[in-house]
Amino acid sequence: MTWNTTNFDELPVYEKLVKLARNPFDLTALRAISPERINGYKASAAGFDLLFATQRLDDAVINGLQQLADQSDAVAQFLDMKRGAVMNRIDGHASEERQVLHTACRDIFIESPHHAEATGEAKQQLEKLNVFLAELDRGALVNEQGENFTDYVNIGIGGSDLGPRAIYHALSAYSLQNRRVHFISNVDPDDAAAVLKKLDLSRTLVGVVSKSGSTLETLTNEEIVRVAYAEAGLNPGNHFIAITGHSSPMDNPERYLRSFYMYDYIGGRYSVTSMVGAVMLGFALGYDAFIEILRGANDMDRAAEERDIRRNPALLLALLGIWNHNFLGHETVAVLPYSQALLRFPAHLQQCDMESNGKSVTRNGEKVSGLTGPIVWGEPGTNGQHAFYQLLHQGTTVVPAEFIGFRQSQFEEDLLLKGTTSQDKLVANLLAQALALATGKNDDNPNRFFSGNRPSTVLLSDKLTPYAMGGLLALYEAKIAFQGFIWNINSFDQEGVQLGKVLANRFLGHLNVLRQAGDIDREQHPESWAMLEAAGFFQED
């Protein structure tokens, strides 16, 4: 390791920032948000502008945040990550001990990629995908009746669902003709039933996504869909595609039309730009569009190598988050896209951010002394303005906001009404919210008083294209990694999901015992047995 793992609150600049946080910049003061401030507090890369004049900080804080990045070796760690350092580990304790190489999927445009082997593997899989998609396009690969495939069902959960689903929704305006994608994720049997109800299975491909080939929900749903194929007299082997680890139980040509590989060095929540997203998005949007996503992501990955936070929006966003969370004490962050296509993007970020940084142990194996990852939530604007924004403006809890917007629409089908287009109205509302939250408003009626000083960031790009989506995705991936580096936590494992699995199996054990009319494990685990009983779950069978 070329970087240090000093704890966050032991970095030299920490106390300085604590002091500065006692008197944060007052956004409500007359002319506080001057044109100079607005134009000066801006960072740009990969087609995105990040405006942060409506944050509660001044030049002294910005300098402090730059020092925080420098002293924690944030960029050096990011580079080491790209080069294949084993970032996924806890010193002195059993841990995953893995490299973190999702950026390698995007280094395909670089002559000397940071990690040649991983980028080589990514290229191999892309080539395999290109061949597969070309076969679909020219009608070489068709169904039993010689018809083209029109639908694709993605079966996966967590990272194999949320990210791919968010990106598909974001870009479905660019779908190829007669290509639709559906998602089954939840072990809730109604999830599969509702999707199956509306499909012509004979013209459908089914992508099953699981690195280990053993995820409970995914295998259960795969089995449900296989049964539906059998009942329809169709051979799943002509329809099912495996996206899985090399030589996992799912890597089996007898059961799958094709296998595409995912690797241990890419965690689920960072896997959208690997084959996890590629096969589905390639089907829906075409191979070239997927490459554009990678290109946007790669451009943002490169900007994330900049030491100067004014030239590195991901690092700046990470530091603004730390300022609001650790120094100003705000527990949550709202991600508010002014784009209906980004409806599911906050749910992806919830996973990517909260599963990465919802940790209580440093990389040295010590209990952290302060706050780590915030609660991330959000819904699109302007919808949210007619809903929870009431609390953002006048509630007793301050919620830092990250607005995301685009200057042009995707479909470019708009209407001029009262002198402005809908897209004008959309962006005007976005900017108005940032300003209103910051400045507040005095009023004699206490119920119409706005305290202001509620911080936000505005992130803008020209249009939500595949390229921009790649950039936005990589921006947040890098933001999350930077925050983990600075907090000195391991953002790449997820031990917190294990206990629930163990207990769920115990409950299922009870049900099995009960159905065999036994009563053995009741005494061993009285709480879980009693919960099943109180839940009225025993009367069902």
Next chain:
Amino acid sequence: MTWNTTNFDELPVYEKLVKLARNPFDLTALRAISPERINGYKASAAGFDLLFATQRLDDAVINGLQQLADQSDAVAQFLDMKRGAVMNRIDGHASEERQVLHTACRDIFIESPHHAEATGEAKQQLEKLNVFLAELDRGALVNEQGENFTDYVNIGIGGSDLGPRAIYHALSAYSLQNRRVHFISNVDPDDAAAVLKKLDLSRTLVGVVSKSGSTLETLTNEEIVRVAYAEAGLNPGNHFIAITGHSSPMDNPERYLRSFYMYDYIGGRYSVTSMVGAVMLGFALGYDAFIEILRGANDMDRAAEERDIRRNPALLLALLGIWNHNFLGHETVAVLPYSQALLRFPAHLQQCDMESNGKSVTRNGEKVSGLTGPIVWGEPGTNGQHAFYQLLHQGTTVVPAEFIGFRQSQFEEDLLLKGTTSQDKLVANLLAQALALATGKNDDNPNRFFSGNRPSTVLLSDKLTPYAMGGLLALYEAKIAFQGFIWNINSFDQEGVQLGKVLANRFLGHLNVLRQAGDIDREQHPESWAMLEAAGFFQED
């Protein structure tokens, strides 16, 4: 008014609860969650069981919470609300001065309803709807070609969108054959474009929902859809339905096939069971299913009249929320439905809760001294378990959780795998999460240690039917109202949304000025002008 408006922290029991909160019940102690506790900490009504053994409280706290309800006259206020008291007001200041009568829509089953006039109006509208739906069913009302209508587009935003959308998704398993519903809400022009792309307009009804008949987003989207009808050579007057206030600008038979009325005494976020939800849900599910929603809501509304918190799940849920928020200091609450059909229910609750209780002023016009409404967020399980649950288990912020589950699936198409069905697995996971969050787990590896003592509630019903959905909706509506009564705030206005509207119009004014090559208002509002400039928004035209 028959109830008092004492401030929350001046109620006699307040200090007692503050003291009790210093040593909250330790859920991690050996056998702390005993079978007796699990069976005893349960409240039931309208087909729902609320299990709260995994909350951090004991009998002393429960008694204190009962006193809190009693001393704040919570149930008396709820009854007064039902009877037509002007609950939507701020004493001594200009305010909406309205009654709050969403429950009257559900009192149609009662011989002497609490507010005869409002219930009478609800019945009138229902009768009109019944006639309309019967015409559709028997083919008396058809399109220009004599074909049945198969699709319905709901144009509305906020309360005219989130609640109806959530309930439609929740119950679409019960849709009538060849009836589908789509939603357009956002002023983002891509929202309308994406929906229009997939429709056969000739067989589509369009419901436009706006009480005032003047909501910017809704009128804009209506105009976009009207233009699409005109371009398709169809007469919107044969397809468009108005759901609006009596004699609003939209109440115009020349432009709409039918008008259904909404009333000032029902706020947008409480309007799902009025015509706002009724017309769309009646089209999709049939009239009888909608009446079942009302019946479930009414049964829960009646349970909400119970003084004893053990027999009033809505009041109990409100008090548990206050215990976690005001006394234990947790800023957020996660609503986690173990039902994919409830995917959008948390977004509805975000509006209903945060717009109602995100307030800083008491009903006496004073600044509140403590916390009011929490941040509400959530996504379905088991999906969330593979995403943000990491933070719930091991993060530095404690998030109280409200789990919602059902013993049976909707489609009842399930698969027995390894001895259990998917529905078994779903509910086993729900219960396991509640237990895991509460008990935690010791481990020598600090990264595999779970601190526990993370509180949750489990809400269970047999099956997500229209009746159960009505009950669940009313449960949360009543919970939110109870919390507002106890905090002594007005949960029924939304002054916090006004400032953003004013500023958005200012930004739009700049754009108009600019497009006419003028420069007049630049000096008047340098900040908003500079924000538009920094956002790169001027180069577009």
